[in-house]
Amino acid sequence: MELNRRKFTNMLIGGGLLGWLASVLYPLFTYLIPPRVEEQSLNSVKAGKVDDFPPNSGKIIKFGRKPVLLIRTETGDFRAFSATCTHLDCIVQYREDTKHIWCACHNGMFDLTGKNIAGPPPRPLMPYGVRVQKNEIIIEKPTNLG
Amino acid sequence: MKSNMVKKVYNWLDERYDLTPLIEFARHKKVPVHEHTIWYYMGGVTLFLFLIQIFTGILLSMYYQPGPDSSYESLRFLLTKVRFGWLIRSIHSWSANLMIFFAFVHMFSTFFTRAYKKPRELTWVTGFILLSLSMAFGFSGYLLPWNELAFFATKVGTEIVGAVPVVGPIIMKVLRGGSDVTGATIYRFYAIHITLLPALFMLVLALHLVFVQKHGMSEPEHLANLPESRKKYIPFFPNFLLRDLILWLIVFDILVFLAVYYPWELGLKADPFAPAPAGIRPEWYFMFMFQTLKLLPGHILFIEGEVLGILIFMVGGLLWMLVPFWALKGRPDQRIQPMEFIGVVVLIYIGVMTILGYAL
Ligand code: HEM
Ligand code: FES
Numbered sequence: 121m122e123l124n125r126r127k128f129t130n131m132l133i134g135g136g137l138l139g140w141l142a143s144v145l146y147p148l149f150t151y152l153i154p155p156r157v158e159e160q161s162l163n164s165v166k167a168g169k170v171d172d173f174p175p176n177s178g179k180i181i182k183f184g185r186k187p188v189l190l191i192r193t194e195t196g197d198f199r200a201f202s203a204t205c206t207h208l209d210c211i212v213q214y215r216e217d218t219k220h221i222w223c224a225c226h227n228g229m230f231d232l233t234g235k236n237i238a239g240p241p242p243r244p245l246m247p248y249g250v251r252v253q254k255n256e257i258i259i260e261k262p263t264n265l266g
Numbered sequence: 267m268k269s270n271m272v273k274k275v276y277n278w279l280d281e282r283y284d285l286t287p288l289i290e291f292a293r294h295k296k297v298p299v300h301e302h303t304i305w306y307y308m309g310g311v312t313l314f315l316f317l318i319q320i321f322t323g324i325l326l327s328m329y330y331q332p333g334p335d336s337s338y339e340s341l342r343f344l345l346t347k348v349r350f351g352w353l354i355r356s357i358h359s360w361s362a363n364l365m366i367f368f369a370f371v372h373m374f375s376t377f378f379t380r381a382y383k384k385p386r387e388l389t390w391v392t393g394f395i396l397l398s399l400s401m402a403f404g405f406s407g408y409l410l411p412w413n414e415l416a417f418f419a420t421k422v423g424t425e426i427v428g429a430v431p432v433v434g435p436i437i438m439k440v441l442r443g444g445s446d447v448t449g450a451t452i453y454r455f456y457a458i459h460i461t462l463l464p465a466l467f468m469l470v471l472a473l474h475l476v477f478v479q480k481h482g483m484s485e486p487e488h489l490a491n492l493p494e495s496r497k498k499y500i501p502f503f504p505n506f507l508l509r510d511l512i513l514w515l516i517v518f519d520i521l522v523f524l525a526v527y528y529p530w531e532l533g534l535k536a537d538p539f540a541p542a543p544a545g546i547r548p549e550w551y552f553m554f555m556f557q558t559l560k561l562l563p564g565h566i567l568f569i570e571g572e573v574l575g576i577l578i579f580m581v582g583g584l585l586w587m588l589v590p591f592w593a594l595k596g597r598p599d600q601r602i603q604p605m606e607f608i609g610v611v612v613l614i615y616i617g618v619m620t621i622l623g624y625a626l
Contacts, residue, residue, distance in 0.1 A: 153436070154444045180539050185446070187539050203541070208425040209447075210418055213541030224544040225422060226560055242564055 159184065167257040173198070178214020178221075181259060187211050188248050188259055189221065193232060200248035200259045201234045207241040221245065291479075295502035298485045305375035306483055306506075307513050309393075312372050314514045315365035316471070318521070319403075322358040323460065330410070332456040334449035337412035338535040345532060356525035362404055364521060366551050369397045377589070377609050381484040387590035389481070392474040394587040399467045404549055406459040412452060417536030418546045420455075421447045426559065429572050430580075448538070547623065554616045555579055557623035586612075 162184040173179065173192040180203055181188045187203040191214050201221065203211050210225035220237070221230040228239035235244045249260035279285060297306060329348060331340040344351035373393060376382060382390035409420045424447065428438030443450030489497065500506055548556050558579075562571035585592070594604040 152440045154439060154442075154450060157444065180541060182539055205542075208422040210421060210542040210546065211538075211540065224542045225418060225546045240560070240564065242570070 162261065164251075164258050164260045167200075167259050170252060170255050170257060173257070176216050176219065178216075180211065180213075183248070183259060183261075189214060189245075190250070190257070190259060191221070191232065194219065198250040198252065198257060199232060199234075200250045201230075201245040202248065203245075205241055206236065206243040206245060207239070212245070292503050293501075295479075295482065296499040297483050297502055297506045298489065299498040299500055300486065300489050302375075302379055302486055305372075305379060307510060308368055308372035308375055309478075310510045311513060311517050312365055312368040313471075314517060315361050315368060315521075316467070318361045318518075319358065319365060320464065322354050322361065323464075325354050326358055327460060332410070332452045334412065334452060337410060337452055338532070341411050341532055352529055353525060356528075356530045357521060359530035360524045360528075361521055362407060363549070363551075364517070364524075366397075366400050366404060369400055370551070373397055374609065374613065378606065379484065379486050380593070380605065382590040383484075383593070384590070386477070386481055386484060389474060389477040390590050391587055392470050392477065395470050396467065396474060398583075399463055399470065401551060403459065403463050403467070404551065406455040406463065408549060409447075409452065409455045410459065411532060412536045413533035414536050414540075414543055415533055415546060417447060417538070418542045419548050420451065422546065423548060423552070424451075426572070426576065429570070430576055431573060446538075550620065553623040554619035557619045557626075560626075561622075 165181065165183050167179075167181045167190050173190070175192050175196050176194045178189055178191040181190050181200070189201050189203040189212060191199045191201075193199065201212075203213075205212050205223040205225065205228055207223065207226060207228050210223050212221050212223045212228070212230065214220075215222045218229075219232070221232070221234070222228070223230075223239070223241065226240050228241040229237050230241065230245055231237050233244075234247050236242065246262065248262055251258045251260060276285070297303070326344070329340055329344045329351065331337065341355065344355060376390065376393070405420075405423060409416045424438050424441050427441065428434045430437070439445060441451070441454065442448070443454045485497075547553065555575075559572055559575045562575045564571055566574050589605075594608075596603040596605070
């Protein structure tokens with residue numbers, strides 16, 4: 121009887137202590153998790169005039185807070201991809217000499233469809249849409265990604 | 267006259283706090299002298315460099331302004347306008363690297379002399395934590411100038427943390443202060459670098475030093491077994507301390523030489539909308555891990571090579587921290603002791619991977 125009573129109070133105190141600890145730690149941990157910043161749901165950005173982009177060149181365009189690589193191929197088509205390397209987050213670039221997309225961080229290589237073809241990147245680059253309207257290049261968010 | 271004054275102060279304190287045990291302790295503390303005595307100085311050198319870090323860090327923080335539009339600019343101001351600003355910054359950066367270098371030397375020297383054995387297990391564990399904290403100091407400090415190299419190295423480094431299964435993604439977000447490396451990351455790294463890490467470091471350092479005082483210096487096995495008459499010692503105070511000081515002076519001179527003749531570069535300002543330049547690499551003491559991850563194939567069996575690599579390093583680090591608790595004992599007649607063998611393999615691995623990291 122005596123022992124049971126002691127056990128009971130111990131459990132009560134222990135449980136209370138645990139609850140107290142949780143109620144202290146919970147706000148601390150959640151404080152550290154950065155709040156979601158409202159991202160404007162950007163659907164398209166203007167990248168510039170067609171004439172500003174010579175064939176066989178690439179340029180990083182700001183798509184809201186994301187970098188997008190706009191490429192004009194040798195044949196004059198426009199393509200756009202997320203410029204964030206699928207390996208470890210570096211920013212890729214267009215190589216005029218090899219006509220590939222290249223990531224300098226660990227020598228990752230993508231072809232002009234965004235497919236990862238060499239080096240460590242595990243996945244292709246996410247494509248963006250490109251539209252030319254009255255000589256103006258417009259980059260669009262891929263619709264299938266909402 | 268002067269000594270009278272000192273005596274008075276001493277007596278005043280002694281009356282209230284009884285200083286005799288302390289004095290007795292200092293008087294009797296002695297350091298063994300033998301062919302490996304040189305290694306006893308390495309911890310002291312590391313400590314000295316830490317003091318330099320504190321001192322120059324405080325000076326830097328008087329001009330440094332964290333922020334995506336001010337970090338780089340405030341350092342450029344420091345370098346071009348503030349008198350000796352370049353010197354203070356260069357010393358802080360060089361000393362950071364030397365400190366980690368000497369911490370590594372210190373760790374391996376205690377490993378090979380087997381100073382971690384009973385009763386010094388926790389001295390080893392606290393030492394390992396100090397080295398880890400030093401590396402965290404280096405990683406967080408690296409970003410603060412907000413230059414190109416630092417920006418991409420931090421992106422890659424935190425992304426690697428994010429690859430740790432289960433807890434990785436949330437830790438990465440907390441470290442970055444969001445899903446990307448931005449100004450929010452600078453604030454977090456700055457807070458970690460100048461408040462959290464120094465506080466933790468000093469706490470663990472205090473423990474480490476108390477443990478060392480409690481046990482005195484360890485003696486290598488073959489010496490410990492000699493009869494007392496054949497052992498040689500010198501008193502810690504003042505003999506050993508003076509030697510310590512001379513070495514600190516030498517290290518200080520080397521440090522200043524490096525800082526003056528090879529001033530630390532500021533580089534180009536980070537641009538989150540520019541392609542990564544070639545030659546992105548972490549600081550040298552992360553290179554062996556970084557290089558390993560780079561060499562692993564994309565997929566090993568059913569998990570990503572990178573994830574496997576990270577897990578192996580985590581387990582390896584843990585094992586290394588717990589060395590005193592599992593250290594293998596060889597037979598005395600064995601030519602190569604098992605722990606010696608393990609230590610050499612680890613050293614060679616770190617060495618080869620580091621060299622490969624710079625050569626490839
Ligand atoms: C004990 C270990 C420490 C290490 C290993 C360390 C390491 C570093 C490194 C690698 C940098 C970047 C250097 C650069 O590129 O300029 C840095 C910057 C900085 N550190 Fe430390 N640090 C330490 C302690 C401290 C302390 C105690 C403080 C302040 C109380 C401090 C304040 C700063 C500041 C303000 C900067 C930015 C200025 C700059 O980048 O030059 N550090 N630290
Ligand atoms: S981050 Fe692009 S290849 Fe590693």
